[in-house]
Amino acid sequence: MNNNELETIIGLEVHVELSTESKAFCRCSTKFGAPPNTQVCPVCLGLPGGLPVLNKKALEYAILAGLALNCQIAPSSRFDRKNYFYPDMPNAYQISQADHPVARNGYIDVNVNGHTRRIRINRVHLEEDAGKMIHSGDDIVAASSSLVDLNRAGVPLIEIVSEPDIRSPEEARQYLTQLKTILEYIGVSDCKMEEGSLRCDANLSIRPRGSTELGVKTEIKNMNSFRAVFRGLSFEEKRQRRALLSGQRIRQETRHWDEAQGLTVGMRTKEEVDDYRYFPEPNLPPVVIDSGWIKKIKASLPELPSAKIRRFIDDYDLPGYDAEVLTSSRPLADFFDECVQLFPDPKAVSNWIMSEVLRLLNVEGKEIQATPLKPKHVAKLLQLMQTGTISGRIAKDVFEETFHHGRDPEQIVNERGLVQISDAAELDSLVTQVVAENPNAVEDYRQGKDKALAFLVGQVMKVTRGKANPQLVNKLLKEKL
Amino acid sequence: MKLWDLSGHRLRNLLDQGELSAQELVEAFLTRQQNTEPALHAFVTTTGPQALAAAKEIDNARARGEKPGALAGIPMALKDNICTAGIKTTCSSKMLANYVPPYDATVVKSLRQAGSILTGKTNMDEFAMGSSTENSAFYPTRNPWDTSRVPGGSSGGSAAAVAAGQAVFALGSDTGGSIRQPAAFCSIVGFKPSYGRVSRFGLVAFASSLDQIGCFTKDVTDCAAVLNVICGRDEFDPTSVSAPVPDYSKFIGREIKGLRIGLPREFLQEGIQPAVREAILQAAQTFENLGAVVEETSLPKMKYAPAVYYVIAPAEASSNLGRFDGVRYGFRVPTSDLDSLYKKTRSQGFGPEVRRRIMIGTYVLTADNYKNLYQRAQQVRTLIIEEFEQAFSRYDLLLTPTSPAVPFKLGEKMDDPLQMYLMDVCTIPANLAGLPAISIPAGFSAGLPVGMQLMAKPWAEGTLLQAAYSFEQATDYHQRRPAIASGGVVGE
Known part of the structure; x- marks a missing residue:
């Protein structure tokens, strides 16, 4: 089998911070760049006794995004808890949506090299962001200490999951560009990758062209710009193709894009698969969205x-x-x-x-x-x-x-005083003067060198500091010569 | 006159008539608290100085001619899992032994606005997990009727405090019976409102779909007065409902002629102590005498309730208690890396019962077990709810024992968690279905209290109060006070 007989399969998971005024489940501000831990309350700090209250605007934005991405909006959706321990996750669970997302089955059309490709969207779901950590070393394992800023904890996110319909890193880039444009158009996010308000993880696998089964995939993280997504996926595509062509197997794992070195690195793999112990968030009643509201939101789509x-x-x-x-x-x-x-x-x-x-x-x-x-x-x-x-x-x-x-x-x-000189009489004397002062150029022109005319026009323009009407100058010069 | 023996409504009359100041009242209760606390250990934190200052404020307001709130000057105690700004809220756990919340729970705000005065935070089973208050990380609380016995749990401190006259009323939380069972053990009134009727904002969560704040009082009239203050929609609790709250005191004194009461036989079968069964049958007779129609019935699915409960409650608890990780507040074992910080902090910060339930809950939520255990339990929960709906199409109320047994000795069941779990067999169903339920004194067996439970359909709190008051008027159990209440020093 050679490289041309292989096909690249990419699916993207894009997290987008919604630009609501307040957080997803409390009233704290979402403003970017405030001093650490100043936009927090008992709810988003995970203090005992706090309860989440859904921000209706966040839900509206998620629906708006779903509609803009040609999705079906679920008349009833549900929030679940994704349980795991990490210092930036104050409740030790993230409120997310597992089995019943807000929106499903959408698509966007992407233009790649003059061809339109339809990339299907599996789902759009609403969830909350985690806080931010600053480590005194490279990462939490190497660091002697770490600081936690929970201003971002609880900011609403939508996760947009594509089907594995993307066939090249370039397509991935175009999909992202198109997605970002759409989300900006509808005003639900500022989509700033550098501020982390748009983040992208990718799944990539390779299979024989024509096969209907998917190959073993890797998940690529830490691609923090559109360029990084393109470079990261290009690297991973080559790595996997080379491995497969030399008879090696691909290991299912998460790989980290190293921007400086330009390569993906396998992260430590655990023996067991992560078990997030999802279960319905008992504090939030099911979200019932009536069709009237969906219609209203649809009508507001630009x-x-x-x-x-x-x-x-x-x-x-x-x-x-x-x-x-x-x-x-x-x-x-x-x-x-x-x-x-x-x-x-x-x-x-x-x-x-x-x-x-x-x-x-x-x-x-x-x-x-x-x-x-x-x-x-x-x-x-x-x-x-x-x-x-x-x-x-x-x-x-x-x-x-x-x-x-x-x-x-x-x-x-x-x-x-930049008004163009279009007065033939006024220009005529200047043209005469230039002709007189540049006998060589005049001679060249007469011997058939067209470039000389341009030179002479330029001289007139210089004298008039660009104000002369170039067409008129051209005409006058030709007459003179 | 022993002020601590009086009910809240009588004390309120004395205050209104100017025969008593709030300061005198609070002082009397604080003295009572000091005298009885060594024998009972009902409190984790007492708030005497703040209580006296608040009482003075109430008196001043009254002197200025301001209209006093519904509970103005009335001393109260709060279970130590209800957040109080600036006052430790420990959940009787090493994990939160020094935790001071920066905010008041919604119920605390409401009670403060009504003028009630906090005299302390009461002991409990750690994180409300238990039926005896022996799972407190600090010390067990003792039953005022017999200090060698437990006061029930998990709100045992609140129940003991009210029974012993350390507070006029107290709040507790009820996830599987944690208000009703200790109320029965201490021979007072314990009320668990419908799920969603009282805000849970500021209640440290155990099992969010089951937890409900409720109250302990000396009688049903006081119960209605407290419910009037704490019930209602709260925008900070998305599960609280906006259905209008009636004036519960209006149900006090309404006759119960024609009220249909079902007596489910499953709650009177094996495992129920004969003396308890006897008291309940006696109570049924009393209701008939009062004009109610009592009928034996069957609720066959109730036998699954404990199994369902012990899947769902630990599942939710395992997630709710994840936040106690030593990172932001509370107990922490200093270590050099994150993983061992989590492990050591949580192993040492939680007691054995809490750890057991976290493990059970973690187990039932794993991907392998979720469907067979958690989802199946939810399905059976739905069946139980449906069975109740059918029952309440025939009956206004269901009458059962509150606890299958009278108070047991300290240490008696600590080695046998299953025996302990069965203490909740009569109370768990109401939590699974979100029903309102009340426990009121129904007699004594060899000097130990027996409680009876009435359950109603959601939002029918008023019917419960109506029936409970009628029963109370027809009996004198609520007027009896434990020996400890006669004053003086109480020995072990």
Whole structure:
């Protein structure tokens, strides 16, 4: 058997922190970055006598996510306790959902290399997060002491479990990207992997292409960025394929992604399987969700990325690539939509956003909503260009100023006297002057070197500090020569 | 006049008429507490100074013309598994021997608002696991009727305190009979409300689907007054219900003519002491004399109740007690690594009965046993609930013994957990079905108290009080006081 006859099977378990104001089962704040152990109460500290009370908003967000991921919402679901000891888990159990999750049987469509792949979602369930630990050594075993911060304990999470439908690390990355976009669109999470509000574990196995049985899988943890997921899975895929091709067996185990060394390491394997002794949480009555509420939540769903892409292609006549880029975040898509309202030339708006806006956002490492830039600024700038008031070159300079300070482009143009010179009489004397001063270039042009013309145009632009209308200059020069 | 012999409603009258100040009343009870405590060990913590300060505050408020709360100035004791802000709450365990909660349980808030004054926290079987209060990590509590005998459990301290006049009333918790059985052993009134009727927020959990806070009082009238304060919906307890709470005192004095009472024969068969059976049959006769219709009936599924209970309760306990891990509060054995921190802390911090139940509970929840033990127990629990529903379509109340036996000697059953577990055989079913149930004095056998239990359908607390009061009026058991109550020094 060779490598091409093997098929990679990946399933992802994604944990997403919900951006509710308060925790899943108490009223403590969920705000990130507060001093340790300041957002706690008897319930989330696991003090004797505390009882969990379900945060309705967390449930609503879980339902919203389920709907956005094309799931069926269970009319009745239940919370269970997952029992295990760890210092970041104050009750020694996590309230989660085992057999009766909020949502089941969904899917998302993922675009990979121009093909649409449907990745099925097994389930979406609601649970609570654990606290955070800081060790004085590498981990809790090596550390001489460890500190526990329970601010995060009890923050609501949803776990989104895919079916093993993913066939490559690249597909996994695309699935994650799409998932993150959807969750951001519906506003249930800020999905910041670096702050831990989106976490991803993966199961990976290899089987002969065409087989219907799954191979022995490993679980890969500690992949803390999209890049890490791609790299970690790529490494693991190669490792397993190589092992299988050389006749070795894969051991079922949990492996840790080591970002620095770029490899996965098997974690100490226990002889026995973890037994979390799940049983129904006796303090929480079954969650009964009436269809009216589901309808109401469904009605509140915003236009999702896939629908937006279709609309951008159909209504705005944009290329698929543009549509995909512009819808990659909801604020960006909204920004584009508003620009088109003000300047109804979608392709021109798209070009400007795809080039200039995204370039500057990239340089600044910011999202569109974090800048002072407003749709009206882009529209005004495009109008100034369209009417020939400024050249494209000037527009770029003006735009930088607008982008950074949120200033009106027209005002900047007027202040700096950047209005394009389109007066033929005014340009004519400048053109004459440049021709006179550059006899060599003139000679080159006349001998058929087209580049020389560009040089001469550039000289005119230099003299006018970019304000000359380049088309007009071109025309005048050609006449002169 | 011995103030400690009086019921709460009589003391309340004296307070209202100005014949007694709250400070005098509290002082009298504190003195009584001091005098009897060496013989009884009903308390883990006493709160004399705070109680006197609170009493003064009550008197001042009254002097200012403020309307006193329903229990203003009345001394109370709380089982030591009910959290009290700033006052140790130990669960009679080494694990929490020095634990001071930062908050009051909801019932404590309600009682404080009603003006009741805390005189101390009472002893119990460790984490409410037991039927004799011998499982306290500190010391056993003794029965005021015979100090060589146990007061019952797990709320034995609360029962002994009320019976001996150390407090006018006390709160306990009842998971399988932990209020009713000690009430029977100490010849007082013990009430377990319907599951969900009283907030459990701030009650240290034993088995969350069975636990319910309730009260000990000298008579049924006091019981209604305390229930009026502690019952009701609490937004901090998701299992508490919002059904309106009636004024329970309205049920006091209503006649019971035509009330249908079932007498299930399974509760009078083997294992029930003859004297107990006799007292219950006598009580049935009394009810008939009062105009009730008493009928023998059969509840054949009740025999499964102890087996079901001893799967579900330990399962929930094994999870609920996981938080006592030595990491954040409570007892800790310092070690150099996490695993041994857990193991040593929990092995040394919990007593043998608690460890036994954690092990049983852990066992029944393992993946291999979950279906056959835990889930099957839940299925049988459903059958028991259905059998009760059928019974309550025919009867308003069910009459049974509270305990199959009169109080036993200290140490008598400590070596035989199964014998001890059978002490709850009559009380467990009400917990499994979430029913309200009351235990009231029903006689004596060779000077030792016998209690009878009445059960009703959920939310029918009022019917229980109505019938219990009628019975109380027709008998004088509730007026008898243990010898210890006659004052003076009590020997061992």
